[in-house]
Amino acid sequence: MAAEKGELALIDWIRRNQTLRSSRVSIGLGDDLAGLRLDGQELLFGCDQVLDTVHFKLSECGARAAGRKALARNLSDVAAMAAEPLAALASVALPNDMPAEEARQIVRGMWDLAEQFNFPVIGGDVGSWGGALVINVSILARAAGVGPVLRSGAKPGDVIMVTGELGGAILGKHLSFVPLVKEARVLAEAVKVQAMIDVSDGLAVDLRHITAESGCGARIIAERIPISEAAKELARKCGDTALAHSLSDGEDYELLFTVAAADADRAAKVLRSAGTQASRIGEITEAKVVLVGKDGREQELPAGGYEHFTGPNRPG
Amino acid sequence: MAAEKGELALIDWIRRNQTLRSSRVSIGLGDDLAGLRLDGQELLFGCDQVLDTVHFKLSECGARAAGRKALARNLSDVAAMAAEPLAALASVALPNDMPAEEARQIVRGMWDLAEQFNFPVIGGDVGSWGGALVINVSILARAAGVGPVLRSGAKPGDVIMVTGELGGAILGKHLSFVPLVKEARVLAEAVKVQAMIDVSDGLAVDLRHITAESGCGARIIAERIPISEAAKELARKCGDTALAHSLSDGEDYELLFTVAAADADRAAKVLRSAGTQASRIGEITEAKVVLVGKDGREQELPAGGYEHFTGPNRPG
CATH class of the missing domain: 3.90.650.10 (PurM-like C-terminal domain)
Structure with a gap:
């Protein structure tokens, strides 16, 4: 993968090779969130994961900061389209030896931010394993009057x-x-x-x-x-x-x-x-x-x- | 966590302690998918992760089967509500040493199933790390005429x-x-x-x-x-x-x-x-x-x- 410039190479490959098209998709791969048109309404839908040792160091920042960051990254994608967050979901893979209170702190970190931005975390998935902490957040948003602003609209002279x-x-x-x-x-x-x-x-x-x-x-x-x-x-x-x-x-x-x-x-x-x-x-x-x-x-x-x-x- | 019966204990704690309410939420925690009401339309939204060594053994089943399973579990949640899948997102945490072709097989495994059920995988997140393979899929669905069927409607005599x-x-x-x-x-x-x-x-x-x-x-x-x-x-x-x-x-x-x-x-x-x-x-x-x-x-x-x-x- 490293020889292929990592993650971006995989994403490029996906864009070149995906064959399934849907008339509902208003914004496909290559933007901050994907867009889906449903009965005249456009929904924005995205996900972002944080991995212990890559995006945070659990031993240094603690579980609450890790949970907060997982949600914050998704909200930043919402911001990038000038959209309004509607709801989030979280999947968490907990290390087997994580104490229950520490696991709750992950959730509290998300709630801190969800309350600040006034939208609910409405579901998710919890699993435990022998690996390190992984938190994936998915977010649903909508344009609500402005945007969505894409990456693709820049024009010479801007x-x-x-x-x-x-x-x-x-x-x-x-x-x-x-x-x-x-x-x-x-x-x-x-x-x-x-x-x-x-x-x-x-x-x-x-x-x-x-x-x-x-x-x-x-x-x-x-x-x-x-x-x-x-x-x-x-x-x-x-x-x-x-x-x-x-x-x-x-x-x-x-x-x-x-x-x-x-x-x-x-x-x-x-x-x-x-x-x-x-x-x-x-x-x-x-x-x-x-x-x-x-x-x-x-x-x-x-x-x-x-x-x-x-x-x-x-x-x- | 084990002393507290694991994951279910955390989910129970979340249900008891969450304070943020939204009138948009039609189906909260405790069902197969969450529900959100938007301009008279009800959207269903869920996520499920698969972890190497817990939900599959990559060394035995291969990457394509792992990718397929990640999406299949989410579709099973859609089935549990008698809903119709609209679109999915996937976050993948790849082991640093995974060859590019193996990473692509994960995507192909998802595409196999998405084509069978005729909905697109419209976005996601790719990261790499020193840990084992994690695949998280989020799915958006809708009732489309029937349901959504909840867990909560059973009545004595059924x-x-x-x-x-x-x-x-x-x-x-x-x-x-x-x-x-x-x-x-x-x-x-x-x-x-x-x-x-x-x-x-x-x-x-x-x-x-x-x-x-x-x-x-x-x-x-x-x-x-x-x-x-x-x-x-x-x-x-x-x-x-x-x-x-x-x-x-x-x-x-x-x-x-x-x-x-x-x-x-x-x-x-x-x-x-x-x-x-x-x-x-x-x-x-x-x-x-x-x-x-x-x-x-x-x-x-x-x-x-x-x-x-x-x-x-x-x-x-």
């Missing part, structure tokens, strides 16, 4: 924007982030968001998801990328530059999106009023994904970033 | 019926079973099915799920329980009786249901025409779950059965 600051999430944000569900809806209600994704695999990889799905390129200005303190801290410790961390680290769960140039100011303004800064980091072009360095020179943006299978920056 | 034959699924049926989706719909279209469940944990445990949710008892006639050849074979090998296997083994994925006495003949007839035998194994009573032995003596039906956490009969 301004590329990103919320918050990027890099170094491994130092803590990958567990503590609050999914930007409300911010995404405020944004999509105010302006036409052409394309959006949550930054889970890192800016470089996730921007390429947008350009690949939209059939376009991008030009990013290094000096405009909002670099987090955590990225700078990691840079001091590890030797990489803070810019490299902001480009390649994953799990910031910020929103990366494009809007028509005329809408960029308004987008920033409504996000600011919702409590989140948004930076204009570049523009959508016809082809190629390039980074403009501080010296003004352009280079092709390194495609490499945080990918669970091969990435060096996994939390575990 | 006839208890079960499809097929029970026991010894570990010898092969737990991988090869065909979910009884079509049979359940034929049944529910022909008669009012009062309560239904798929036999995943074993007859004794699953019957108690019906009686607990319905607030009633049951009286089962040992001689009427359809005992499979596999149960007899296991009995010869292991010393337990074939009856004990038919009561306690899990993963037959047959349908256990109740109908008013006047409907029992018709229920058996329509199932026969759909290619499945159905046996009348007893009746719903006011209280207690009892088994009438060959000697005519009644005994409380052993509650113990196949439960993944504590059960001795797990496939692994």
Whole structure:
């Protein structure tokens, strides 16, 4: 698998080889959530798993944080489409020796977030085994008036924007982030968001998801990328530059999106009023994904970033 | 956890402690799928995971059978409500050393079944880790004219019926079973099915799920329980009786249901025409779950059965 660039290779293979088509499917593989049209209504449906040692370290963060993160990642996918969460399900594979109270903490971690976002966890599956903790959450959402915003709508000339600051999430944000569900809806209600994704695999990889799905390129200005303190801290410790961390680290769960140039100011303004800064980091072009360095020179943006299978920056 | 009877104890705790209520939830915890009401439409939503060494042995059955089983279990939950599958999602945690072709076989195993039942696998999540293979499938379904049939509708006087034959699924049926989706719909279209469940944990445990949710008892006639050849074979090998296997083994994925006495003949007839035998194994009573032995003596039906956490009969 590693030789085939891991998980993305399998997903590509699935997209090329699946034969079953359904007229009900409005959004297929390749976006943050899948879409299904039912009696005139569009439902969004997605799932995401967290694995002990890959997405969290149970011995360090505890069960409640693991449960919270499992749900938070799914909510971030909902945010990426500017959708509204309706309900979630959770499957949990518990280590055989996990005490009952610790298992309950996983559930409490999910409830913490479900209450904050006011939707129920309505079912699931519990199993136990000799392996490490696995939590899978599935989420049902709907557009409810705006969107759903896809990855595929970016157009040359669009301004590329990103919320918050990027890099170094491994130092803590990958567990503590609050999914930007409300911010995404405020944004999509105010302006036409052409394309959006949550930054889970890192800016470089996730921007390429947008350009690949939209059939376009991008030009990013290094000096405009909002670099987090955590990225700078990691840079001091590890030797990489803070810019490299902001480009390649994953799990910031910020929103990366494009809007028509005329809408960029308004987008920033409504996000600011919702409590989140948004930076204009570049523009959508016809082809190629390039980074403009501080010296003004352009280079092709390194495609490499945080990918669970091969990435060096996994939390575990 | 084992001291607390495993997984069921956690689920009971969740049911007692969850505080978030939603008027959208039409079917909460405690049934085969959860139900959500949206603009006059009822959606059913469930998930089920399979774990290497617990639900299958990858080294023996291969990846395609594992993928197929992951989806088949979810379809059996759809059958248990007499519902119609709409779409599925799959999360897969791949062992780091799994060859790419083997990972694809997992997907092919799901596609085999999805094509047979004519619904798409529309998305999912792929991760890799140092642990064993985990496959979680989530499924979206709808009643589409009949049902959904719940566990909670059984009434004293109802006839208890079960499809097929029970026991010894570990010898092969737990991988090869065909979910009884079509049979359940034929049944529910022909008669009012009062309560239904798929036999995943074993007859004794699953019957108690019906009686607990319905607030009633049951009286089962040992001689009427359809005992499979596999149960007899296991009995010869292991010393337990074939009856004990038919009561306690899990993963037959047959349908256990109740109908008013006047409907029992018709229920058996329509199932026969759909290619499945159905046996009348007893009746719903006011209280207690009892088994009438060959000697005519009644005994409380052993509650113990196949439960993944504590059960001795797990496939692994």
